[in-house]
Amino acid sequence: MSLTRKLTILITSTVFLIASVAAIWDFVVSDHQLEELFDAELAQNTRIVQGLVQNLAPDQPTNQLANILSRTLALPQPANGDSNGDDEILPGGRGHKYERKIAFEVWAPDGKPILDTLPMDESGGLKPGFAWRSLTDYRWRTFTLQDPASGFWIRSAQREDVRDELSREIALANVLPLVVILPLLVIGVIISIQLGFRPLRVLEKPIRNMAPERIHPLDARHAPKEVAGLVQAVNGLLRRLNQALERERRFSADAAHELRTPLSALRLNLERLATRHPEEFDSLTESVDRMVHLVEQMLLLSRVDAGTGFHAEPLNLAELVEQSIADVVPLALKKQIEPELDNQCVLAMVSCHSALINTMMRSLLANAIQYSPPGTKVTTTMREEAGGFLVRICDQGPGIAVEDRERALSRFTRLDQRQGAGAGLGLAIARRIADLHKGSLTLGDRSDGQSGLCVEIWLPASDRKTLTAPVRPE
Incomplete structure (x- = not known):
C-alpha cells in the first residue's frame, strides 16, 4: 500500500471517528438540554394556570370556575379541512396541532376534579413535582403543584412523542452540519495529502528518467525539510555510483586502447611470418583476430555507454x-x-x-x-x-x-x-x-x-x- 493511500485512510478514519464522537456527544447533550427546556416550559405552563386559578377561585363557585377553566384552556378540536400532519398550523387561526398533545388538570383542595382532560388514576393521592404517567397508548410528562393560597392542585402534561419529535429535530439540526461537512473535510484531506506529496513526485521524475550515462544529483531546493536528508543521501549515492561507472568506462576504454596497438603489431608480424609457414600460423592468427574483435567491441561498448558523440x-x-x-x-x-x-x-x-x-x-x-x-x-x-x-x-x-x-x-x-x-x-x-x-x-x-x-x-x-x-x- 502506498504511503499516500495509507495516510489518506488513517487521517480520514481519524476524522470520521472524531466527527462521529462529536456528533453523538452533541446529540446526547442537545437531547438532555432540550429535556430540561421542555420541563421548564411545562413548569411555566403550570404556574400560568396557577395564576389564573388564584384570580378566579376566591370569587367563583366551583362549578362556574370549572366552566371558565374549560373554556379558557380548551384544546383545538379536529375539523373538516385539517390535514393529517402534526407540525402544521390549524386553518382559521384555531391554533397549532401540537396543542392537542398538551393537557391541563385542576383539582379542588378536597381532591375533587375541576378540570380533568386526562382521566388518570389518582387513587394514590396527588404528589407535587415531575413524573412520567402512562395513559392509553402514550406516556405523558407531568408537573404538579399545589397553590398555597387557595389549596387547589394544578397539573400540566405533555405527550412523550411530541417531546421526542422536537428533540430529534433540534438535535438533528445540530448534527446535520457535521454530516454535511464530513465528506468535504475528507476531500480536503485527500487533496491536502496529494499537494503535500507533490514535491516528492517532482523528485521522482528525474530519478525515473535518469540514464546510466547521465547520472546527476537531484535538485533539493524544492524538497520538503522532512526529506532533505534523504535527498542528500541519494545525491551522495548517485555521485559515488557515477564515479564508479566512470572508472569502469575509463578502465574499459583505456584497456582497449592499450591492447589495440600491440595486437595490431602482433598481427602484422604474424602475417609476415605466415608467408613462410602459413599452416603453422592459421590458428594463431584466428586467436589474434578474436582478440582484436573483442577490443573493438569493448571500445564500442564504452562509447555507447558513455553516450558521447551521439547526435x-x-x-x-x-x-x-x-x-x-x-x-x-x-x-x-x-x-x-x-x-x-x-x-x-x-x-x-x-x-x-x-x-x-x-x-x-x-x-x-x-x-x-x-x-x-x-x-x-x-x-x-x-x-x-x-x-x-x-x-x-x-x-x-x-x-x-x-x-x-x-x-x-x-x-x-x-x-x-x-x-x-x-x-x-x-x-x-x-x-x-x-x-x-x-x-x-x-x-x-x-x-x-x-x-x-x-x-x-x-x-x-x-x-x-x-x-x-x-x-x-x-
Whole structure:
C-alpha cells in the first residue's frame, strides 16, 4: 500500500471517528438540554394556570370556575379541512396541532376534579413535582403543584412523542452540519495529502528518467525539510555510483586502447611470418583476430555507454538496413548463405545515429550468418508497426531456448548452443544501441515453425509520412 493511500485512510478514519464522537456527544447533550427546556416550559405552563386559578377561585363557585377553566384552556378540536400532519398550523387561526398533545388538570383542595382532560388514576393521592404517567397508548410528562393560597392542585402534561419529535429535530439540526461537512473535510484531506506529496513526485521524475550515462544529483531546493536528508543521501549515492561507472568506462576504454596497438603489431608480424609457414600460423592468427574483435567491441561498448558523440538525425531506416546487408554479403557468400530482404516500407524515417544503427544491424546479420548452416537463408523483413518500424532478422540456426534469451542479451554471455569467436558482447551492444534510440530489441522464434532465432528491433518513427510498398504476389 502506498504511503499516500495509507495516510489518506488513517487521517480520514481519524476524522470520521472524531466527527462521529462529536456528533453523538452533541446529540446526547442537545437531547438532555432540550429535556430540561421542555420541563421548564411545562413548569411555566403550570404556574400560568396557577395564576389564573388564584384570580378566579376566591370569587367563583366551583362549578362556574370549572366552566371558565374549560373554556379558557380548551384544546383545538379536529375539523373538516385539517390535514393529517402534526407540525402544521390549524386553518382559521384555531391554533397549532401540537396543542392537542398538551393537557391541563385542576383539582379542588378536597381532591375533587375541576378540570380533568386526562382521566388518570389518582387513587394514590396527588404528589407535587415531575413524573412520567402512562395513559392509553402514550406516556405523558407531568408537573404538579399545589397553590398555597387557595389549596387547589394544578397539573400540566405533555405527550412523550411530541417531546421526542422536537428533540430529534433540534438535535438533528445540530448534527446535520457535521454530516454535511464530513465528506468535504475528507476531500480536503485527500487533496491536502496529494499537494503535500507533490514535491516528492517532482523528485521522482528525474530519478525515473535518469540514464546510466547521465547520472546527476537531484535538485533539493524544492524538497520538503522532512526529506532533505534523504535527498542528500541519494545525491551522495548517485555521485559515488557515477564515479564508479566512470572508472569502469575509463578502465574499459583505456584497456582497449592499450591492447589495440600491440595486437595490431602482433598481427602484422604474424602475417609476415605466415608467408613462410602459413599452416603453422592459421590458428594463431584466428586467436589474434578474436582478440582484436573483442577490443573493438569493448571500445564500442564504452562509447555507447558513455553516450558521447551521439547526435541523432532523421534518416531512412530502409536505406541503412539495405546498406548493412550489402556490407555482410561477402561474409554470407563465403559461408554459402543467401541474405534475403523483404522491405515493406520504401521510406521509413527515424531519428538515429547512422554509424550506431549500421553497427547494430551488421552485428546482428553477422551473428545470423555465423550460426546458420551452409545453404540456408538469413531473412530480413521490415514493416511499419505501432508508431515505428520493426526490423526482423531470422536465421535457420539452432536458435536459443526461451529460458536463455534474457541471459543471452547480457554482457559477456556465450551460450553452449551458440558457440563462436565472439566474447558475448554482440547482442548486448545491439540492445544498448536500441535503448539509446528509445527502441527495443527482443529475441523470438521463427513464425514458420523451423529452427532458428529471430531478432526483432523496433525503432520509433520520426515522421509519420511513410510510403508502403505494394504486397508482392505469391
